[in-house]
């Protein structure tokens with residue numbers, strides 16, 4: 001079925017045919033024909049951001065909270081270069097987004113035309129794939145392929161660069177065709193390997209599930225199957241930052257997050273286990289710590305849809321290339337058909353050992369009656385919001401780690417954070433994307449004051465579209481995470497790690513037509529949080545917290561899981577010269 | 584077309600063919616990559632090598648199937664077994680890559696490279712250059728009163744050996760195509 005239309009119209013038609021309802025964007029000369037088409041229709045809602053980085057992070061928030069691809073539309077040159085951070089962020093966290101960029105007309109490419117940039121060249125290393133469309137006849141097929149590539153296999157960001165003459169010209173539009181693409185990643189895992197894993201499950205004495213963002217990316221079925229497998233086997237389960245919510249935080253076998261700022265019991269279980277089942281995680285350096293001391297005595301299985309993740313960092317014994325949901329389904333089927341066996345007696349002992357570790361209570365902190373401790377603020381936020389239909393985004397820093405530690409996630413797609421790239425400025429625009437997708441939900445961005453300022457212009461977007469996003473800023477007047485590292489590594493020389501000349505956040509909120517709340521006294525905190533929740537509109541919550549709190553537990557760089565620091569006690573000189581070159 | 588007659592599937596299952604990858608030994612591998620011949624595809628492959636810090640000893644590329652728009656890129660690279668496995672997996676992940684073959688492990692293969700070499704000299708040196716060229720089965724493709732251009736094909740080692748011999752005899756310039764390689768048999 002083909003129809004003739006302009007390239008600009010094709011773009012909008014292709015978005016509709018791909019089921020897109022929301023586009024985050026910012027216009028400019030090279031995308032004006034597309035903006036004209038957007039003006040002439042009502043099916044797709046366009047959200048005008050205030051900076052293109054915001055558009056891409058908003059698309060990421062939309063994607064992560066819905067499981068559908070997010071879409072951003074920006075102009076050529078500076079519009080495209082402003083999108084680069086968001087693309088890289090989505091690449092590292094495997095978030096499916098489609099970014100459309102305008103380009104100077106084909107006959108001017110290469111002439112250093114006004115607002116010309118080599119967009120496909122610049123974004124080649126920070127997209128899963130990208131295309132420069134040179135004629136209108138191939139535009140619709142490229143658009144459909146872009147959605148296919150973004151969402152198939154390991155998801156990721158793609159970019160379609162569309163010259164202005166291609167937007168104006170007429171061409172044949174073709175509707176999406178199923179499986180016309182050569183790109184068809186394998187979904188089913190190898191049954192021999194899966195059977196080997198089942199055999200390992202049957203005999204493991206000290207097993208642990210180590211899960212990651214791949215479970216969330218695989219879709220809700222993957223989380224369901226994971227819960228079934230974990231609860232049927234009784235094996236303890238931990239997760240990376242990206243995987244929180246795949247297994248419920250209230251679940252019986254939940255250990256909490258692992259890694260550099262993960263829980264003591266989770267990291268020790270990883271270190272001491274005899275069977276590690278990695279489900280959709282990638283042995284990131286925030287997780288492994290010192291590689292040669294990483295879980296020395298375990299058999300390791302790794303389920304990942306991307307073959308390049310396997311054996312990249314840690315050599316595994318049972319590699320399974322496939323989609324998490326498909327593989328978990330096969331594991332369950334085979335494990336059940338072989339009689340649902342586990343070494344229950346030894347697993348029980350292992351659970352007892354873990355219960356001992358848990359008694360350390362590694363998240364304990366010294367509370368204060370005078371100042372708000374950031375951990376306390378998050379405990380209260382958790383208590384007062386957990387019954388809501390709640391989505392959390394974060395910025396990057398100490399507050400992000402505390403949010404991961406003190407907030408509980410019962411379901412997937414409820415937690416949006418920049419894990420791989422660690423992008424300050426992610427959380428606020430991401431919260432806008434989430435709120436667009438879930439208009440009635442309570443969307444909170446747990447922020448640090450420094451990160452939040454990086455994309456604060458999006459206040460305009462929040463008020464324009466009446467998006468009731470709550471900006472919960474843990475304001476320590478410090479680049480807290482940097483300060484913590486300087487304390488541990490650089491002799492307490494706090495080089496440029498404080499936030500000076502901060503705005504009055506309440507007045508700032510009011511200047512944008514939003515509500516501002518200031519809270520500095522622990523006794524006022526609950527009421528202030530309730531006021532934030534109950535206000536129907538965007539809120540900036542300036543929570544003045546203890547300025548010098550450090551985030552624990554912590555595995556210092558270059559150390560192994562069993563060398564965690566639990567608290568302030570002895571933090572001097574813990575990172576040796578070899579560790580200090582690591583980030 | 585015979586250029587495409589390489590067995591399917593190694594890309595997908597590269598993770599299963601595990602050899603011990605913890606060794607520190609540097610290995611030299613010849614990898615054939617079949618790609619869709621679209622703009623930027625070579626940049627993707629080269630960008631992968633530079634971005635991730637892999638070595639390229641030689642790289643050749645040309646369209647081998649004009650109707651299917653497929654090009655074959657032949658890359659000679661060195662690395663530890665773990666790095667070689669990563670290179671193959673990373674190549675397989677590029678969306679426009681159709682297939683990846685490690686000719687070094689998939690069976691005996693034939694490797695050929697072509698070089699043209701300019702040698703300038705007079706008298707005995709000129710005679711000696713011609714004599715050696717004959718032994719190496721290099722052809723003279725251009726000559727003036729005081730220079731030759733030789734054309735030689737063979738495995739890279741043979742070309743290295745010939746160039747080494749020509750250096751004292753007046754080699755002033757050399758152009759090499761890089762390695763093209765095919766698996767033997769069917």
Ligand SMILES: Cc1ncc(C[n+]2csc(CCOP(=O)(O)OP(=O)(O)O)c2C)c(N)n1
Nearest residue numbers: 397398399422424448449450451479480481
């Ligand atoms: C764009 C960007 N620049 C710099 C950094 C390095 N960095 C990591 S955390 C951090 C401090 C963040 O401060 P704040 O947002 O106030 O959070 P806090 O750690 O105080 O909770 C910095 C500068 C980063 N992650 N991202």
Ligand SMILES: [Mg+2]
Nearest residue numbers: 448449478480
């Ligand atoms: Mg701060």
